[in-house]
Amino acid sequence: MCGISGEARFDGSTPDTDAVIRMSDAMRTRGPDGTGHWTDSWVALGHRRLTIIDLSTAGAQPMVREDLGLALVFNGCIYNYPQLREELRAAGHTFRSTSDTEVIMVAYAQWGEAFVDHLVGMFAIGLVDRTRRRLVLARDRLGVKPLYLTESPGRLRFASTLPALLHGGDVDTAIDPVALHHYLSWHSIVPAPRTVLSGVRKLPPATLRVVEADGRSRDHVYWQPEYARDPAHVGRDARDWQLAVGDALRTAVRRRLVADVPVGVLLSGGLDSSLIVALLAEAGQHHLRTFSIGFDSQGDEAGDEFHYSDQVARAFDTDHRRIRLADDDLLPAVRATVAAMTEPMGSHDVVAFHLLSEQVAKHVKVAQSGQGADEVFAGYGYHQPLMTVPRHGAAEVFASAFFDRDHAELSRVVGPAYANDRDASRELLVAELAAPGAETALDAVLRLDTHRMLPDDPVKRVDSMSMAWGLEVRTPFLDQDLVALAAACPPEHKVAQGGKGVLKAVAREVLPAEVIDRPKGYFPVPALRTVSGRVRTLVLDALRAPVARERGLFRPEYVEELLADPTAAQAAAGSNKLWQLGLLELWLQTHQG
Numbered sequence: 001m002c003g004i005s006g007e008a009r010f011d012g013s014t015p016d017t018d019a020v021i022r023m024s025d026a027m028r029t030r031g032p033d034g035t036g037h038w039t040d041s042w043v044a045l046g047h048r049r050l051t052i053i054d055l056s057t058a059g060a061q062p063m064v065r066e067d068l069g070l071a072l073v074f075n076g077c078i079y080n081y082p083q084l085r086e087e088l089r090a091a092g093h094t095f096r097s098t099s100d101t102e103v104i105m106v107a108y109a110q111w112g113e114a115f116v117d118h119l120v121g122m123f124a125i126g127l128v129d130r131t132r133r134r135l136v137l138a139r140d141r142l143g144v145k146p147l148y149l150t151e152s153p154g155r156l157r158f159a160s161t162l163p164a165l166l167h168g169g170d171v172d173t174a175i176d177p178v179a180l181h182h183y184l185s186w187h188s189i190v191p192a193p194r195t196v197l198s199g200v201r202k203l204p205p206a207t208l209r210v211v212e213a214d215g216r217s218r219d220h221v222y223w224q225p226e227y228a229r230d231p232a233h234v235g236r237d238a239r240d241w242q243l244a245v246g247d248a249l250r251t252a253v254r255r256r257l258v259a260d261v262p263v264g265v266l267l268s269g270g271l272d273s274s275l276i277v278a279l280l281a282e283a284g285q286h287h288l289r290t291f292s293i294g295f296d297s298q299g300d301e302a303g304d305e306f307h308y309s310d311q312v313a314r315a316f317d318t319d320h321r322r323i324r325l326a327d328d329d330l331l332p333a334v335r336a337t338v339a340a341m342t343e344p345m346g347s348h349d350v351v352a353f354h355l356l357s358e359q360v361a362k363h364v365k366v367a368q369s370g371q372g373a374d375e376v377f378a379g380y381g382y383h384q385p386l387m388t389v390p391r392h393g394a395a396e397v398f399a400s401a402f403f404d405r406d407h408a409e410l411s412r413v414v415g416p417a418y419a420n421d422r423d424a425s426r427e428l429l430v431a432e433l434a435a436p437g438a439e440t441a442l443d444a445v446l447r448l449d450t451h452r453m454l455p456d457d458p459v460k461r462v463d464s465m466s467m468a469w470g471l472e473v474r475t476p477f478l479d480q481d482l483v484a485l486a487a488a489c490p491p492e493h494k495v496a497q498g499g500k501g502v503l504k505a506v507a508r509e510v511l512p513a514e515v516i517d518r519p520k521g522y523f524p525v526p527a528l529r530t531v532s533g534r535v536r537t538l539v540l541d542a543l544r545a546p547v548a549r550e551r552g553l554f555r556p557e558y559v560e561e562l563l564a565d566p567t568a569a570q571a572a573a574g575s576n577k578l579w580q581l582g583l584l585e586l587w588l589q590t591h592q593g
Contacts, residue, residue, distance in 0.1 A: 038062035074124070077472070080255070163591050180418055188457070225488070266369040269312060344584045365472060372458065446487070459478070
């Protein structure tokens with residue numbers, strides 16, 4: 001887990017190594033254990049290192065193999081690198097380190113562009129093929145690791161974070177009106193390849209981009225599960241699916257133990273993280289380090305779920321730490337969280353993840369987490385109605401449950417300079433759901449949730465906040481084999497038992513019933529969810545700042561309307577509209593100026 005950066009020049013000039021160094025320095029927290037830079041005639045690479053596998057200098061990056069004609073920077077972890085290493089050795093290759101980084105490089109030497117098909121893990125890769133004069137960029141299948149890009153005539157830059165690109169300089173920081181439409185519609189999600197800034201894009205998940213030395217490039221989407229029934233599964237009943245999913249999840253959690261440092265678990269007390277703890281204990285992980293966080297309650301709303309996390313910790317004898325924080329801890333954390341955001345993220349629990357990661361990083365460098373289970377196994381309330389609607393009705397069900405605002409309301413929100421005549425978010429939604437390869441309405445929405453929404457909300461949130469403290473978080477529910485299996489699973493097994501039915505069936509054999517059948521919970525941060533107290537003042541100051549008025553993103557009368565009626569600030573799906581607007585302004589003022 002690290003931070004990577006680079007520049008490629010196509011106009012005959014040499015790369016700006018100072019810009020690459022600035023980008024790397026901006027990602028110091030992602031890689032506090034070391035730094036490195038390398039340059040060739042037309043490409044420069046930068047790296048910040050967090051030592052997880054091969055703690056020696058032999059695993060340092062950028063990694064160069066002159067004999068192979070390759071140079072590489074890499075962010076992430078390849079879980080099957082020991083097996084690939086042996087396979088490549090048998091094919092006649094030699095190694096100079098015990099790192100997964102070198103395995104990627106040798107895999108490319110063996111299989112060329114098909115090397116990504118052999119990698120099991122989370123990764124963002126920048127590889128220079130010096131013989132063919134190519135830059136190869138790749139992102140993992142579920143988009144767990146980010147890769148941002150900015151282009152100008154004769155030049156391409158890339159980095160693990162958007163703010164790092166800004167530190168490199170010479171980036172178009174104008175607001176992208178279509179991305180703004182997405183942000184205000186979809187819980188602050190801006191799906192790849194867009195970002196809220198016109199001059200920055202991100203490589204989509206499961207994508208390999210080959211960039212030639214003359215600037216030509218081509219993309220290849222190397223993985224996409226079929227959300228349809230596989231004839232090979234005919235005859236499987238609910239018990240068969242339970243066993244198959246259980247086996248795949250056990251493999252996923254074991255894969256994510258590969259490390260030369262201890263691995264802990266972020267234990268919320270919900271089904272997903274609790275199941276990870278149970279399966280790790282079953283696999284022989286004794287006195288596993290687990291961590292939970294809680295905040296002050298507000299009215300009838302509890303600020304923690306310690307009752308459940310304590311129960312799981314006792315059941316599996318974990319080395320458990322409760323982290324309790326007061327509302328007074330939130331205000332300074334909001335500013336630090338916004339500074340750590342690689343893109344603006346309006347979910348109120350981003351701050352909680354930032355604070356949790358700060359504490360967890362004091363004890364471990366690696367932790368597993370339960371993100372992704374709801375998207376993969378149909379855990380949200382809007383998944384249930386999709387069982388009874390035709391495929392063409394999926395967009396309406398999804399929009400009514402998920403959209404923060406419809407297009408008509410958006411016309412009252414954004415300033416004239418950012419108005420969009422087209423309903424860009426609805427158009428993208430309809431196109432995604434109508435794409436071939438999904439059998440039912442629920443299949444189509446789960447594909448959208450998993451491959452478009454998930455990488456740019458919970459996954460991005462966890463990566464940004466954990467890496468702000470040099471903590472590597474691994475997500476077993478986003479294991480490629482588990483996701484492909486879940487995509488093929490008949491929808492009725494997923495929506496059973498109120499959602500995640502097949503997962504709950506697995507859990508009933510290893511977890512207390514109270515943890516499985518409890519009401520669905522979210523990261524509770526009452527003061528942020530309601531935007532009250534000093535947090536409200538911070539948001540108002542951002543929205544009323546001179547730079548905000550000059551930018552003119554939002555119509556003043558709409559902001560005042562939200563201020564006058566607190567209930568109007570709550571979207572149907574539970575997002576806080578005032579926080580969403582204020583957060584975007586805070587992010588822009590922090591990173592854009």
